[in-house]
Amino acid sequence: MNVYDSERMAEALAGIGFAPVDAPDGADMVILNTCHIREKAAEKVYSELGRLRQLKQDKADAGGRMIVAVAGCVAQAEGEEIQRRAPMVDMVFGPQTYHRLPEMVARAERAAGVKLIDTDFPAEDKFDHLPSARGAKGVAAFLTVQEGCDKFCTFCVVPYTRGAEASRPVAAVLAEARALAAAGVREVTLLGQNVNAYHGDGPDGREWGLGRLARALAEIDGIARIRYTTSHPRDLDDDLIAAHRDVPELMPYLHLPVQSGSDRILDAMNRKHTADDYRRLVDRLRAARPDIALTSDFIVGFPGESDRDFADTLKLVGEIGYAGAFSFKYSPRPGTPAALSESQVPEAVKDERLAGLQQLLEAQQDAFNRATVGRALPVLIEKAGRKPGQLVGRSPYLQPVHLDGADLAADTPIGTLVECRIDELRRYSLFATPLAARQERRNVA
Ligand code: 5AD
Ligand code: SF4
Numbered sequence: 503m504n505v506y507d508s509e510r511m512a513e514a515l516a517g518i519g520f521a522p523v524d525a526p527d528g529a530d531m532v533i534l535n536t537c538h539i540r541e542k543a544a545e546k547v548y549s550e551l552g553r554l555r556q557l558k559q560d561k562a563d564a565g566g567r568m569i570v571a572v573a574g575c576v577a578q579a580e581g582e583e584i585q586r587r588a589p590m591v592d593m594v595f596g597p598q599t600y601h602r603l604p605e606m607v608a609r610a611e612r613a614a615g616v617k618l619i620d621t622d623f624p625a626e627d628k629f630d631h632l633p634s635a636r637g638a639k640g641v642a643a644f645l646t647v648q649e650g651c652d653k654f655c656t657f658c659v660v661p662y663t664r665g666a667e668a669s670r671p672v673a674a675v676l677a678e679a680r681a682l683a684a685a686g687v688r689e690v691t692l693l694g695q696n697v698n699a700y701h702g703d704g705p706d707g708r709e710w711g712l713g714r715l716a717r718a719l720a721e722i723d724g725i726a727r728i729r730y731t732t733s734h735p736r737d738l739d740d741d742l743i744a745a746h747r748d749v750p751e752l753m754p755y756l757h758l759p760v761q762s763g764s765d766r767i768l769d770a771m772n773r774k775h776t777a778d779d780y781r782r783l784v785d786r787l788r789a790a791r792p793d794i795a796l797t798s799d800f801i802v803g804f805p806g807e808s809d810r811d812f813a814d815t816l817k818l819v820g821e822i823g824y825a826g827a828f829s830f831k832y833s834p835r836p837g838t839p840a841a842l843s844e845s846q847v848p849e850a851v852k853d854e855r856l857a858g859l860q861q862l863l864e865a866q867q868d869a870f871n872r873a874t875v876g877r878a879l880p881v882l883i884e885k886a887g888r889k890p891g892q893l894v895g896r897s898p899y900l901q902p903v904h905l906d907g908a909d910l911a912a913d914t915p916i917g918t919l920v921e922c923r924i925d926e927l928r929r930y931s932l933f934a935t936p937l938a939a940r941q942e943r944r945n946v947a
Contacts, residue, residue, distance in 0.1 A: 503644075503646065503649075503693050503694075503695070503766065504535045504536075504574060504691055505644060506644040506645075506646055506781065507532070507535060507573075507574070507597065507600060507646075508533075509644075509753035510600060511533060511535070511600055511603055514600065514601070514603045514604055515531075515583060515603065515604065515607065517604055517792065518604045518607060518608065520607075526554060526557055527557055527560075528557075528560075528566075528568070529568060530562060530566070530568060530569065530666060531569040531570075531571065531607065532554055532557075532569070532570050532571070532589060532602060532659075533566065533571040533572075533573050534550055534571070534572050534573065534878060535574045536572060536573065536575060536576035536577060537574060537576065537578075538574070538575035538576045538578070538579050538659050538663050538835070539575070539658075539659060539660070539835075539837070540830060540833040540835075541833045541834075542728075542833070542932075543576075544579075544580070544601065545743065547576045547584075548587055548588065549590065551570070551572075551587075551588040551590075552588075554568075554570055554590075555588070555590050556919075557846050558590055559947070560744065561723050565807065565860075567612050567614060567842070567911035569590055569593065569607070569611070570590060570591050570593075570885050571591070571593035571594070571610075572584050572591055572593070572594050572595075573595055573596075573597070573600070574596070575597060575599060575660075575663035575664065576931050577594045577595055577596050577661065578596030578597060578598075578621050578663045578664075579659065579836070579837075580661075581594045581596075581619050581621045581661065582619075582770075584918060585617060585619070586662060588735050590648070591617075592610050592616075592617065592618065593606060593607075593610055593617075593618045593619075593620075593621070594617075594618070594619045594621065594640075595618070595619070595620040595621065595623040596622070596623075597649075597663070597664060598621075598622065598623050598665060599620045599621070599622060599766055601715055602620065603699075604776075606618055611738045614828075616658070622856075623665050624848060626636045626752045639687075640687070640884065640885075641686065641687060641688050641689060641883070641884045641916060641917045642687065642688070642689040642690075642691065642704055642727075642880060642882075642884065642896075643682050643689070643690055643691070644688045644690070644691050644693050645675065645678055645679060645682065645690045645691065645692055645693065645807055646666065646669050646670070646692075646694065647669065647675050647692045647693065647694055647697065647700055647712075647715065647730075648667070648669045648670065648692075648693075648694030648695070648696065648697050648699060648700045648702075648781045649664055649665070649667075649668055649694060649695060650665045650666050650667045650668050650695060650696075651664060651667055651695045651696040651699075651774070652666055652667040652696075652699075652789045653696060653734060653774070654772060654824075654838040655761075655771050655772050655773060655831060656770065656771055656772045656840040657771060657801060657804060657835065657838055657840045657841075658828050658835070658837060658838060658919070659769070659835045659837065659838060660695050662838075664695055667695075667696060667699055669694075669699075669700050669702040669703075671702050671703045671704075672702045672703065672704045672705060672710050672715060672718070673705055675692075675715065675719075676704065676718060676719070676722070679719050679722055679725060680722055683722050683723065683724035683725050684724070686724075686917055687724070687725075688724060688725065688726045688882060688917050688919075689725075689726065689727035689728075689729070689882060690719065690725060690727070690728055690729070690839075691697075691728075691729040691730065691731060692712070692715070692716075692719075692728065692729070692730040692731075693730075693731065694730075694732070695734055696728065696730065696732070696733075696734050696737065697710075697712065697730045697731060697732060698712045698733040698734060698737040698738055698739075699734065699737045700712040702715065709940045711739060711741050711742065712730060712742050712745075713739070713741035713742035713743075713744060713745035714741060714745075716728050716730070716742075716745045716749055716751075716752050717745060717748070717749055717940070719751070720750075720751040720752070725751060726882065726919055727751055727753050727882060727898070728749070728751045728752050728753065728777070729755065731757045732757055732759060732799075733756065733757060733758050733759070733760075735758060735759075735760065735773075735775050735779065735780050735783055735890075736773075736775055738758070738783055738787075740925055743786055743787060743790050744790065745815030746787060746790045746791040746794065747790035747791055752946055753898045753899075754791050754793045754794040754795060754899075755795050755797070755825070755898055755899045755900060756794060756795075756796055757785065757796075757797045757799075758780075758783075758796055758797070758798060758801075759798050760777075760780050760798050760799075760800070760818065761773060761799060761800060761801050761804075761818070762777075762801065762804065762807070762811065762814070762815050763777050763811075763814040763815035763817055763818030764777065764807070764810075764811035764812075764814040764815060764816075765777055765802050765820065766806075766809055766811055767806070767811045767814075770806055770840070771801075771804060772841070774925060777814065777818050779848060781818070781820070781821065781920060782821070784796065790887065792900065795824075795825035795870060795899050796823075796824055796825060796827040797823060797824055797825055797827050797828075798822075798824055798827045798828075799827065799828045799829070799830070800815065800819075800827060800828070800829040800830070800859060800863075801829075801830050801831075801832050801845035802815070802829065802830070802831055802832065802852055802855040802856050802859055803831050803851060803855060803856075804830040804832045804840065804847070805832070805840050805843035805844075805846050805847065806843065806845040806847075807832075807847055812855050812858075815859065816840070816858070816859065816862060819859070819862055819863065819866070820862070823866055823870075824863060824866050824867070824870075825866070825867060825870040826863075826867045827863045827866075827867075829854075829859050829860055829863060831849075831852040831856050832847065832852065834846065856936050867879055868917060870899075871901065871927050871930070871932070872927055874897065874899070874924050874927070874929050874932060875924050875925065875932070876899065876923070876924065877923075877924050877932075878921060878922065878923050878924075878937060879897045879898060879921075879922060879924060880897075880898065880919050880920070880921055880922070881895040881896065881897060881903045881905065881919070881920050881921075881922045881934060882895050882896055882913055882917070882918075882919050883895040883905075883915075883916055883917060883918045883920060884896060884916065884917075885916060886911065886916075887904055887905075887906075889906070891906060891907055891910070891911045892904060892905065892906050892911065893905045893910065893911055893914060897924075897932065901930075901931075901932050902930065902931045902932065903924070903931070903932045903933070903934050904931055904932070904933050904934070905920065905922065905934055905935070905936060907936075908935075910936060920936045921936065922934035922935060922936050922937060923935050923937055
């Protein structure tokens, strides 16, 4: 989401004469787009600001001015603390105010020394004001369809930093997707903190869910692949499961965080489902789309988590079999209910559990990658490889796939879907041979 938001900010600022540069040294403005999800992410902002202070000074010494801004969820949650700990920061603004960025920057430019803080949750719909993705680069793009979250998991800051759940209207999403497709994009990843809670107003006056949206997106000429992230198990409805069965463009690769395998902990987390609910959901997904692969997020050391609870997590992981996962030590976040719990788990126990869980998850990921060797899979070509004549693309499971052959490279534009046989796994990359007869011919403008 922050990658997408940063692109939108760059586009908004292009309108007032800014262009992106690769490094902060000497820049007229530096925006840190920040994440507040765990303490480590938030603390990074302050060390980064320490470094920027020197660059800002260097620029001032050379007679120039560098505007330093902090955006994103740390700005939203810690606006005043940022001002206190890093007084050289000129602007602090939260994720709900990006559409006001050009106006804010113009004000900051006019008045050196004035501090601008904007962490409102405006009543107006920010989706209405954001520039849509015009400058699409490459074959795969993000598309925000939903923002915020009403679930209030007891460990999570998102409902506080990103605000209430809101969906973009269907017409706006389809228009943006068409613009992306026209710019050569073939794969869209629909984004939202709770993306499958999507319930956008449809052109027919009814609310559309994510399944219906996916069906409409699949009709757009040029769109070959659709993904979405991140989902909540409670919002995976029958229609979305049916879409996984019916819509070939919907990739068989789903990030479906479960967080824990213990019902006691799931309840304390306010996840609103049990481990068995999750197992049944996975069974239904696999019945609908047998080649679907799953990834998840896990938290170890949530307050009150016992050895037995943790064993339940390992058991669930063993049963489901993941193609990949993110796992984290529980990090108490200010303002969230779980942070106040008196049964915090000692750091050493968290470390040990995380290591055990990651070992199992890595073995599963490795087994999944190995099992793709020998399979025939479509590969979406994204770019030229490092070796002459080499192409690099991605499998439906987001695995990087390398294809060799000068003839092939000359013949295969970026953005082509090539049916391949996967020959080999080297580290995290797959190597494949095209099954030429089934290669899709399509020129991408
Ligand atoms: N501590 C650790 N992990 C967290 N996550 C969210 N909040 C916390 C926290 N306080 C993890 C969850 C979520 C992912 C994006 O980050 O697993 O799914
Ligand atoms: Fe946070 Fe996701 Fe729970 Fe919402 S559903 S509160 S974003 S973990």
